[in-house]
Amino acid sequence: MLNIGGLHEGFVLDHIEAGRSMEIYQYLNLDKFDCCVAIIKNAKSNKMGKKDIIKIECSIDEIDLNALGFIDHNITVNIIQDDRIVEKKRLSLPKEIKNVARCCNPRCITSIEQELDHIFVLTDPKKEIYRCKYCEEKYRRKKK
Amino acid sequence: MRHLMSPLDFSVEELDQLLDLADDIEMHPQKYAHACDGKKLATLFYEPSTRTRLSFEAAMMNLGGNIFGFSSAASSSAAKGESVSDTIRMVSCYADICAMRHPKEGAPMVASAVSSIPVINAGDGGHQHPTQTLTDLLTIRSLKGRLDHLVIGLCGDLKFGRTVHSLVRALARYEGVTFIFISPEELKIPGYIKEDVLEAQQIPYKEVERIEDVMSQLDILYMTRVQRERFFNEEDYIRLKDFYILNNKKMRLAKEDMIVMHPLPRVNEIAVEVDKDPRAAYFRQVQYGVYVRMALILTLLEVHVC
Numbered sequence: 001m002l003n004i005g006g007l008h009e010g011f012v013l014d015h016i017e018a019g020r021s022m023e024i025y026q027y028l029n030l031d032k033f034d035c036c037v038a039i040i041k042n043a044k045s046n047k048m049g050k051k052d053i054i055k056i057e058c059s060i061d062e063i064d065l066n067a068l069g070f071i072d073h074n075i076t077v078n079i080i081q082d083d084r085i086v087e088k089k090r091l092s093l094p095k096e097i098k099n100v101a102r103c104c105n106p107r108c109i110t111s112i113e114q115e116l117d118h119i120f121v122l123t124d125p126k127k128e129i130y131r132c133k134y135c136e137e138k139y140r141r142k143k144k
Numbered sequence: 145m146r147h148l149m150s151p152l153d154f155s156v157e158e159l160d161q162l163l164d165l166a167d168d169i170e171m172h173p174q175k176y177a178h179a180c181d182g183k184k185l186a187t188l189f190y191e192p193s194t195r196t197r198l199s200f201e202a203a204m205m206n207l208g209g210n211i212f213g214f215s216s217a218a219s220s221s222a223a224k225g226e227s228v229s230d231t232i233r234m235v236s237c238y239a240d241i242c243a244m245r246h247p248k249e250g251a252p253m254v255a256s257a258v259s260s261i262p263v264i265n266a267g268d269g270g271h272q273h274p275t276q277t278l279t280d281l282l283t284i285r286s287l288k289g290r291l292d293h294l295v296i297g298l299c300g301d302l303k304f305g306r307t308v309h310s311l312v313r314a315l316a317r318y319e320g321v322t323f324i325f326i327s328p329e330e331l332k333i334p335g336y337i338k339e340d341v342l343e344a345q346q347i348p349y350k351e352v353e354r355i356e357d358v359m360s361q362l363d364i365l366y367m368t369r370v371q372r373e374r375f376f377n378e379e380d381y382i383r384l385k386d387f388y389i390l391n392n393k394k395m396r397l398a399k400e401d402m403i404v405m406h407p408l409p410r411v412n413e414i415a416v417e418v419d420k421d422p423r424a425a426y427f428r429q430v431q432y433g434v435y436v437r438m439a440l441i442l443t444l445l446e447v448h449v450c
Contacts, residue, residue: 105249107269107270108248109248109249109254111248112248113227113228113254116254123340127339129339131336134249134250134251134253135268135269136249137249138336
Protein backbone atom coordinates (compact mmCIF):
# COMPACT_ATOMS: atom_id res chain seq x y z
CA MET A 1 0.00 0.00 0.00
CA LEU A 2 1.18 3.45 -0.83
CA ASN A 3 0.88 6.08 1.80
CA ILE A 4 -0.82 9.19 0.49
CA GLY A 5 -0.65 10.94 3.82
CA GLY A 6 0.57 14.52 3.77
CA LEU A 7 -1.64 15.54 0.86
CA HIS A 8 -4.03 18.09 2.26
CA GLU A 9 -6.00 18.79 -0.89
CA GLY A 10 -5.61 17.39 -4.38
CA PHE A 11 -5.68 14.21 -6.42
CA VAL A 12 -4.14 10.81 -6.51
CA LEU A 13 -4.45 9.37 -10.00
CA ASP A 14 -4.29 5.63 -9.50
CA HIS A 15 -4.30 2.62 -11.85
CA ILE A 16 -2.42 4.41 -14.62
CA GLU A 17 -1.10 1.92 -17.13
CA ALA A 18 2.60 1.41 -16.31
CA GLY A 19 4.77 3.76 -18.34
CA ARG A 20 2.04 6.28 -19.24
CA SER A 21 2.44 8.67 -16.33
CA MET A 22 4.65 11.13 -18.21
CA GLU A 23 2.18 11.20 -21.10
CA ILE A 24 -0.58 12.08 -18.64
CA TYR A 25 1.68 14.65 -16.98
CA GLN A 26 1.98 16.36 -20.33
CA TYR A 27 -1.71 16.06 -21.30
CA LEU A 28 -2.77 17.65 -18.03
CA ASN A 29 -0.18 20.40 -18.47
CA LEU A 30 1.19 19.63 -15.01
CA ASP A 31 4.49 21.24 -15.95
CA LYS A 32 2.67 24.57 -15.84
CA PHE A 33 1.40 24.00 -12.29
CA ASP A 34 3.23 25.50 -9.37
CA CYS A 35 2.08 22.78 -6.97
CA CYS A 36 3.80 19.65 -5.70
CA VAL A 37 3.51 16.72 -8.15
CA ALA A 38 4.84 13.24 -7.43
CA ILE A 39 5.12 10.55 -10.08
CA ILE A 40 5.46 6.93 -9.05
CA LYS A 41 6.44 4.59 -11.84
CA ASN A 42 6.01 0.82 -11.98
CA ALA A 43 4.39 0.47 -8.55
CA LYS A 44 3.22 -3.05 -7.68
CA SER A 45 -0.47 -3.66 -8.33
CA ASN A 46 -2.56 -6.75 -7.61
CA LYS A 47 -4.98 -5.79 -10.39
CA MET A 48 -2.54 -4.65 -13.06
CA GLY A 49 0.80 -6.21 -12.10
CA LYS A 50 2.50 -2.84 -12.51
CA LYS A 51 0.98 0.61 -12.53
CA ASP A 52 1.90 4.28 -12.39
CA ILE A 53 0.51 6.78 -9.90
CA ILE A 54 0.49 10.57 -9.97
CA LYS A 55 -0.06 12.60 -6.82
CA ILE A 56 -0.99 16.25 -7.33
CA GLU A 57 -1.33 18.74 -4.52
CA CYS A 58 -3.70 21.39 -5.89
CA SER A 59 -7.23 22.70 -5.64
CA ILE A 60 -9.69 20.09 -6.97
CA ASP A 61 -11.06 22.56 -9.52
CA GLU A 62 -7.77 22.91 -11.31
CA ILE A 63 -7.63 19.58 -13.15
CA ASP A 64 -9.68 18.86 -16.27
CA LEU A 65 -11.14 15.45 -15.47
CA ASN A 66 -12.84 15.44 -18.87
CA ALA A 67 -9.41 15.37 -20.46
CA LEU A 68 -8.33 12.59 -18.15
CA GLY A 69 -11.29 10.43 -19.23
CA PHE A 70 -10.16 10.87 -22.82
CA ILE A 71 -6.57 9.90 -22.03
CA ASP A 72 -7.46 6.76 -20.10
CA HIS A 73 -10.89 6.22 -18.56
CA ASN A 74 -9.60 3.25 -16.53
CA ILE A 75 -7.68 5.59 -14.22
CA THR A 76 -9.12 5.93 -10.71
CA VAL A 77 -9.19 9.47 -9.39
CA ASN A 78 -8.95 9.75 -5.62
CA ILE A 79 -10.04 13.18 -4.51
CA ILE A 80 -8.36 14.30 -1.29
CA GLN A 81 -9.70 16.99 0.97
CA ASP A 82 -8.57 17.72 4.54
CA ASP A 83 -6.07 14.85 4.35
CA ARG A 84 -8.75 12.26 3.56
CA ILE A 85 -10.02 10.49 0.44
CA VAL A 86 -13.46 12.05 0.03
CA GLU A 87 -14.30 10.49 -3.32
CA LYS A 88 -13.07 7.72 -5.58
CA LYS A 89 -14.11 8.80 -9.02
CA ARG A 90 -14.42 6.50 -12.01
CA LEU A 91 -13.92 8.21 -15.32
CA SER A 92 -15.96 7.89 -18.47
CA LEU A 93 -15.21 8.75 -22.07
CA PRO A 94 -16.11 12.40 -22.66
CA LYS A 95 -18.32 13.11 -25.68
CA GLU A 96 -16.10 15.97 -26.76
CA ILE A 97 -12.68 17.26 -25.78
CA LYS A 98 -11.25 20.67 -26.48
CA ASN A 99 -7.55 21.48 -26.80
CA VAL A 100 -6.38 18.28 -25.14
CA ALA A 101 -5.04 16.73 -28.32
CA ARG A 102 -4.05 18.24 -31.65
CA CYS A 103 -5.24 17.12 -35.06
CA CYS A 104 -2.29 15.73 -37.01
CA ASN A 105 -3.95 15.83 -40.44
CA PRO A 106 -1.88 18.27 -42.54
CA ARG A 107 -4.98 18.93 -44.64
CA CYS A 108 -7.11 19.99 -41.66
CA ILE A 109 -8.06 23.67 -41.34
CA THR A 110 -6.55 23.62 -37.83
CA SER A 111 -3.13 23.13 -39.45
CA ILE A 112 -3.18 26.69 -40.83
CA GLU A 113 -5.54 28.62 -38.56
CA GLN A 114 -3.73 28.70 -35.25
CA GLU A 115 -6.51 30.34 -33.21
CA LEU A 116 -8.95 27.47 -33.76
CA ASP A 117 -9.71 25.11 -30.89
CA HIS A 118 -8.67 21.52 -31.52
CA ILE A 119 -11.89 19.62 -30.88
CA PHE A 120 -12.31 15.85 -30.99
CA VAL A 121 -15.70 14.14 -30.86
CA LEU A 122 -16.39 10.60 -29.62
CA THR A 123 -17.80 8.86 -32.71
CA ASP A 124 -17.63 5.23 -31.58
CA PRO A 125 -17.83 4.66 -27.81
CA LYS A 126 -17.39 0.88 -28.20
CA LYS A 127 -14.10 1.19 -30.03
CA GLU A 128 -13.21 4.41 -28.17
CA ILE A 129 -12.71 6.29 -31.41
CA TYR A 130 -12.40 10.06 -31.44
CA ARG A 131 -12.42 12.11 -34.63
CA CYS A 132 -11.51 15.70 -35.35
CA LYS A 133 -14.65 17.82 -35.46
CA TYR A 134 -13.48 19.58 -38.62
CA CYS A 135 -11.80 16.97 -40.84
CA GLU A 136 -12.96 13.73 -39.13
CA GLU A 137 -9.39 12.43 -38.92
CA LYS A 138 -9.15 9.67 -36.33
CA TYR A 139 -7.18 10.54 -33.23
CA ARG A 140 -4.15 8.28 -33.02
CA ARG A 141 -2.86 7.70 -29.54
CA LYS A 142 0.88 7.93 -29.02
CA LYS A 143 2.62 4.59 -28.84
CA LYS A 144 4.44 3.87 -25.61
CA MET B 145 -30.88 29.18 -40.70
CA ARG B 146 -29.34 26.06 -42.19
CA HIS B 147 -25.97 25.31 -43.74
CA LEU B 148 -24.88 22.37 -45.86
CA MET B 149 -21.66 20.74 -44.69
CA SER B 150 -22.33 17.08 -45.40
CA PRO B 151 -24.98 15.23 -47.41
CA LEU B 152 -26.18 13.81 -44.09
CA ASP B 153 -27.31 17.26 -42.98
CA PHE B 154 -30.57 16.47 -44.76
CA SER B 155 -32.73 13.57 -43.62
CA VAL B 156 -33.83 11.07 -46.27
CA GLU B 157 -37.25 12.76 -46.32
CA GLU B 158 -35.74 16.23 -46.71
CA LEU B 159 -33.52 14.91 -49.46
CA ASP B 160 -36.55 13.50 -51.27
CA GLN B 161 -38.19 16.94 -51.09
CA LEU B 162 -35.04 18.59 -52.43
CA LEU B 163 -34.80 16.12 -55.32
CA ASP B 164 -38.53 16.56 -56.04
CA LEU B 165 -37.94 20.30 -56.21
CA ALA B 166 -35.01 19.74 -58.59
CA ASP B 167 -37.28 17.57 -60.77
CA ASP B 168 -39.86 20.36 -60.85
CA ILE B 169 -37.17 22.89 -61.79
CA GLU B 170 -36.10 20.62 -64.66
CA MET B 171 -39.67 20.39 -65.93
CA HIS B 172 -40.71 24.02 -65.35
CA PRO B 173 -37.57 26.23 -65.42
CA GLN B 174 -39.57 29.40 -66.24
CA LYS B 175 -41.51 29.09 -62.99
CA TYR B 176 -38.27 29.66 -61.07
CA ALA B 177 -36.65 32.28 -63.31
CA HIS B 178 -37.25 35.15 -60.83
CA ALA B 179 -37.36 33.21 -57.58
CA CYS B 180 -34.16 34.84 -56.31
CA ASP B 181 -34.51 38.33 -57.79
CA GLY B 182 -32.42 40.71 -55.66
CA LYS B 183 -30.56 37.92 -53.84
CA LYS B 184 -26.79 37.53 -53.98
CA LEU B 185 -24.65 34.38 -53.93
CA ALA B 186 -20.98 34.73 -52.91
CA THR B 187 -18.71 32.08 -54.40
CA LEU B 188 -15.65 31.84 -52.14
CA PHE B 189 -13.30 29.51 -53.96
CA TYR B 190 -9.91 29.21 -52.29
CA GLU B 191 -8.76 26.67 -54.85
CA PRO B 192 -9.39 26.36 -58.59
CA SER B 193 -12.65 24.87 -59.76
CA THR B 194 -14.42 25.25 -63.06
CA ARG B 195 -17.37 22.97 -62.83
CA THR B 196 -18.61 23.51 -59.31
CA ARG B 197 -18.17 27.28 -59.36
CA LEU B 198 -19.81 27.69 -62.76
CA SER B 199 -22.59 25.33 -61.74
CA PHE B 200 -23.35 27.45 -58.64
CA GLU B 201 -23.19 30.64 -60.69
CA ALA B 202 -25.45 29.20 -63.42
CA ALA B 203 -27.87 27.98 -60.75
CA MET B 204 -28.15 31.42 -59.12
CA MET B 205 -28.45 33.18 -62.48
CA ASN B 206 -31.22 30.76 -63.54
CA LEU B 207 -33.06 31.83 -60.38
CA GLY B 208 -32.70 35.52 -61.25
CA GLY B 209 -30.11 36.20 -58.54
CA ASN B 210 -26.69 37.84 -58.68
CA ILE B 211 -23.26 36.42 -58.04
CA PHE B 212 -19.85 37.64 -56.91
CA GLY B 213 -16.78 36.12 -55.32
CA PHE B 214 -13.22 34.99 -55.93
CA SER B 215 -11.81 31.94 -57.64
CA SER B 216 -8.45 31.43 -55.93
CA ALA B 217 -6.90 32.11 -52.55
CA ALA B 218 -4.35 34.37 -54.24
CA SER B 219 -7.10 36.79 -55.29
CA SER B 220 -8.70 36.87 -51.84
CA SER B 221 -7.61 38.39 -48.55
CA ALA B 222 -6.48 34.91 -47.48
CA ALA B 223 -3.27 35.87 -49.31
CA LYS B 224 -2.88 38.63 -46.70
CA GLY B 225 -3.41 36.13 -43.93
CA GLU B 226 -7.10 36.72 -43.18
CA SER B 227 -8.79 33.83 -41.39
CA VAL B 228 -11.78 31.99 -42.82
CA SER B 229 -13.88 33.24 -39.88
CA ASP B 230 -13.06 36.87 -40.60
CA THR B 231 -13.70 36.47 -44.32
CA ILE B 232 -17.14 34.97 -43.79
CA ARG B 233 -18.09 37.64 -41.26
CA MET B 234 -17.28 40.23 -43.91
CA VAL B 235 -19.03 38.35 -46.73
CA SER B 236 -22.13 37.92 -44.54
CA CYS B 237 -22.57 41.70 -44.83
CA TYR B 238 -22.60 41.57 -48.63
CA ALA B 239 -24.36 38.37 -49.65
CA ASP B 240 -27.47 36.34 -48.83
CA ILE B 241 -25.84 32.91 -49.22
CA CYS B 242 -22.37 31.62 -49.95
CA ALA B 243 -20.69 28.59 -51.48
CA MET B 244 -17.19 27.89 -50.17
CA ARG B 245 -14.47 25.65 -51.55
CA HIS B 246 -11.28 25.37 -49.55
CA PRO B 247 -8.24 23.08 -49.79
CA LYS B 248 -8.25 22.59 -46.02
CA GLU B 249 -10.68 20.10 -44.55
CA GLY B 250 -13.28 21.58 -42.22
CA ALA B 251 -12.87 25.18 -43.42
CA PRO B 252 -16.56 25.57 -44.39
CA MET B 253 -17.54 24.24 -40.96
CA VAL B 254 -15.39 26.91 -39.34
CA ALA B 255 -17.16 29.48 -41.53
CA SER B 256 -20.63 28.19 -40.70
CA ALA B 257 -19.98 28.56 -36.97
CA VAL B 258 -19.75 32.36 -37.25
CA SER B 259 -21.72 33.10 -40.42
CA SER B 260 -25.02 34.95 -40.45
CA ILE B 261 -25.86 33.62 -43.94
CA PRO B 262 -26.23 29.99 -45.09
CA VAL B 263 -22.87 28.42 -45.99
CA ILE B 264 -22.68 25.65 -48.57
CA ASN B 265 -19.63 23.41 -48.49
CA ALA B 266 -18.53 23.34 -52.14
CA GLY B 267 -15.67 20.94 -51.36
CA ASP B 268 -13.13 20.92 -48.54
CA GLY B 269 -9.86 19.18 -49.32
CA GLY B 270 -10.28 15.43 -49.56
CA HIS B 271 -13.11 15.47 -47.04
CA GLN B 272 -16.62 16.30 -48.26
CA HIS B 273 -18.29 17.54 -51.42
CA PRO B 274 -21.99 17.46 -50.58
CA THR B 275 -23.35 19.30 -53.62
CA GLN B 276 -21.62 16.81 -55.88
CA THR B 277 -23.39 14.13 -53.86
CA LEU B 278 -26.74 15.83 -54.34
CA THR B 279 -25.94 15.96 -58.06
CA ASP B 280 -25.09 12.26 -58.04
CA LEU B 281 -28.24 11.33 -56.15
CA LEU B 282 -30.43 13.32 -58.54
CA THR B 283 -28.67 11.71 -61.52
CA ILE B 284 -29.14 8.21 -60.11
CA ARG B 285 -32.77 8.79 -59.17
CA SER B 286 -33.55 10.33 -62.55
CA LEU B 287 -31.77 7.70 -64.66
CA LYS B 288 -32.28 4.56 -62.56
CA GLY B 289 -35.64 5.52 -61.06
CA ARG B 290 -34.60 4.73 -57.49
CA LEU B 291 -31.91 5.17 -54.86
CA ASP B 292 -32.32 1.80 -53.18
CA HIS B 293 -31.43 -1.78 -54.22
CA LEU B 294 -28.48 -0.82 -56.37
CA VAL B 295 -24.99 -2.23 -56.84
CA ILE B 296 -22.60 0.65 -57.22
CA GLY B 297 -18.95 0.30 -58.19
CA LEU B 298 -16.69 3.17 -57.22
CA CYS B 299 -13.44 3.18 -59.12
CA GLY B 300 -10.12 5.03 -58.98
CA ASP B 301 -8.96 7.34 -56.22
CA LEU B 302 -11.11 6.27 -53.31
CA LYS B 303 -8.67 7.53 -50.70
CA PHE B 304 -8.61 11.23 -51.52
CA GLY B 305 -11.78 11.30 -53.65
CA ARG B 306 -14.15 13.34 -51.51
CA THR B 307 -17.04 12.81 -53.94
CA VAL B 308 -16.78 9.11 -53.24
CA HIS B 309 -16.77 9.57 -49.45
CA SER B 310 -19.83 11.80 -49.55
CA LEU B 311 -21.72 9.53 -51.96
CA VAL B 312 -21.08 6.42 -49.87
CA ARG B 313 -22.42 8.12 -46.75
CA ALA B 314 -25.51 9.29 -48.60
CA LEU B 315 -26.34 6.01 -50.35
CA ALA B 316 -25.68 4.00 -47.18
CA ARG B 317 -28.99 5.34 -45.87
CA TYR B 318 -30.99 3.51 -48.55
CA GLU B 319 -32.03 -0.11 -48.32
CA GLY B 320 -30.32 -2.82 -50.35
CA VAL B 321 -27.36 -0.82 -51.65
CA THR B 322 -24.14 -2.80 -52.18
CA PHE B 323 -20.79 -1.08 -52.65
CA ILE B 324 -17.88 -2.42 -54.66
CA PHE B 325 -14.68 -0.43 -54.22
CA ILE B 326 -12.27 -0.74 -57.14
CA SER B 327 -8.86 0.79 -56.43
CA PRO B 328 -5.15 0.11 -56.16
CA GLU B 329 -3.84 -0.64 -52.67
CA GLU B 330 -2.51 2.91 -52.23
CA LEU B 331 -5.84 4.58 -53.00
CA LYS B 332 -8.23 2.38 -51.04
CA ILE B 333 -11.32 3.80 -49.35
CA PRO B 334 -10.36 5.17 -45.89
CA GLY B 335 -10.90 3.05 -42.81
CA TYR B 336 -13.35 5.51 -41.26
CA ILE B 337 -15.79 5.10 -44.14
CA LYS B 338 -15.66 1.33 -43.83
CA GLU B 339 -15.78 1.22 -40.03
CA ASP B 340 -18.14 4.06 -39.17
CA VAL B 341 -20.47 4.00 -42.15
CA LEU B 342 -20.58 0.52 -43.66
CA GLU B 343 -19.60 -1.95 -40.96
CA ALA B 344 -21.51 -0.02 -38.30
CA GLN B 345 -24.71 -0.50 -40.32
CA GLN B 346 -23.78 -3.94 -41.72
CA ILE B 347 -23.91 -2.68 -45.28
CA PRO B 348 -22.35 -5.12 -47.75
CA TYR B 349 -19.20 -4.03 -49.55
CA LYS B 350 -16.14 -5.53 -51.13
CA GLU B 351 -12.79 -4.25 -52.30
CA VAL B 352 -11.21 -5.38 -55.56
CA GLU B 353 -8.33 -4.23 -57.75
CA ARG B 354 -9.55 -5.23 -61.23
CA ILE B 355 -12.54 -3.47 -62.78
CA GLU B 356 -13.14 -6.38 -65.21
CA ASP B 357 -13.86 -8.78 -62.33
CA VAL B 358 -16.96 -6.92 -61.17
CA MET B 359 -18.19 -5.02 -64.24
CA SER B 360 -21.10 -7.39 -64.95
CA GLN B 361 -22.50 -6.97 -61.42
CA LEU B 362 -22.83 -3.21 -61.49
CA ASP B 363 -25.93 -1.02 -61.87
CA ILE B 364 -23.73 2.08 -61.65
CA LEU B 365 -20.03 2.57 -62.29
CA TYR B 366 -18.75 5.73 -60.64
CA MET B 367 -15.36 6.65 -62.07
CA THR B 368 -13.01 9.15 -60.41
CA ARG B 369 -9.85 10.96 -61.39
CA VAL B 370 -6.57 10.49 -59.57
CA GLN B 371 -6.02 14.08 -58.44
CA ARG B 372 -2.52 15.49 -58.65
CA GLU B 373 -3.29 18.16 -56.03
CA ARG B 374 -3.99 15.54 -53.33
CA PHE B 375 -0.48 14.06 -53.51
CA PHE B 376 2.52 15.34 -51.61
CA ASN B 377 4.75 13.19 -53.79
CA GLU B 378 4.77 13.60 -57.61
CA GLU B 379 6.22 10.10 -58.11
CA ASP B 380 3.21 8.48 -56.44
CA TYR B 381 0.86 10.51 -58.62
CA ILE B 382 2.59 9.49 -61.86
CA ARG B 383 2.64 5.83 -60.82
CA LEU B 384 -1.08 5.71 -60.03
CA LYS B 385 -2.74 8.14 -62.44
CA ASP B 386 -3.30 5.64 -65.27
CA PHE B 387 -4.20 2.66 -63.11
CA TYR B 388 -7.75 2.47 -64.51
CA ILE B 389 -8.90 3.45 -67.97
CA LEU B 390 -12.48 2.68 -68.95
CA ASN B 391 -12.85 1.85 -72.65
CA ASN B 392 -15.37 0.17 -74.96
CA LYS B 393 -13.80 -3.24 -74.36
CA LYS B 394 -14.53 -3.02 -70.63
CA MET B 395 -17.97 -1.52 -71.31
CA ARG B 396 -18.89 -4.69 -73.24
CA LEU B 397 -18.74 -6.57 -69.93
CA ALA B 398 -21.38 -4.33 -68.33
CA LYS B 399 -25.16 -4.62 -68.12
CA GLU B 400 -27.16 -2.90 -70.85
CA ASP B 401 -28.80 -0.55 -68.41
CA MET B 402 -25.72 0.25 -66.31
CA ILE B 403 -24.80 3.93 -66.15
CA VAL B 404 -21.32 5.41 -65.99
CA MET B 405 -20.94 8.48 -63.81
CA HIS B 406 -17.96 10.75 -63.18
CA PRO B 407 -17.76 13.98 -61.15
CA LEU B 408 -15.54 15.46 -63.92
CA PRO B 409 -13.13 16.72 -65.01
CA ARG B 410 -11.85 13.50 -66.46
CA VAL B 411 -8.28 13.25 -67.63
CA ASN B 412 -7.86 9.90 -69.30
CA GLU B 413 -9.62 7.48 -66.97
CA ILE B 414 -12.56 7.30 -69.42
CA ALA B 415 -11.57 6.91 -73.05
CA VAL B 416 -13.31 9.42 -75.34
CA GLU B 417 -14.80 6.50 -77.31
CA VAL B 418 -17.05 5.74 -74.31
CA ASP B 419 -18.76 9.15 -74.63
CA LYS B 420 -20.92 7.81 -77.50
CA ASP B 421 -22.17 4.86 -75.42
CA PRO B 422 -25.74 5.60 -74.25
CA ARG B 423 -24.73 4.37 -70.79
CA ALA B 424 -22.28 7.27 -70.41
CA ALA B 425 -24.18 9.59 -68.06
CA TYR B 426 -21.43 12.00 -66.98
CA PHE B 427 -22.42 14.96 -69.13
CA ARG B 428 -26.09 14.61 -68.16
CA GLN B 429 -24.82 14.58 -64.56
CA VAL B 430 -23.50 18.13 -65.08
CA GLN B 431 -26.97 19.36 -66.04
CA TYR B 432 -28.52 17.67 -63.02
CA GLY B 433 -25.91 19.49 -60.93
CA VAL B 434 -27.38 22.85 -61.90
CA TYR B 435 -30.94 21.77 -61.10
CA VAL B 436 -30.01 20.39 -57.71
CA ARG B 437 -27.97 23.49 -56.78
CA MET B 438 -30.96 25.64 -57.74
CA ALA B 439 -33.12 23.51 -55.46
CA LEU B 440 -30.54 23.80 -52.69
CA ILE B 441 -30.27 27.59 -52.93
CA LEU B 442 -34.06 27.91 -52.78
CA THR B 443 -34.24 25.55 -49.82
CA LEU B 444 -31.52 27.25 -47.77
CA LEU B 445 -32.87 30.73 -48.56
CA GLU B 446 -36.34 29.44 -47.68
CA VAL B 447 -37.76 30.76 -50.95
CA HIS B 448 -41.02 29.04 -51.85
CA VAL B 449 -42.32 29.15 -55.42
CA CYS B 450 -45.98 28.34 -55.96
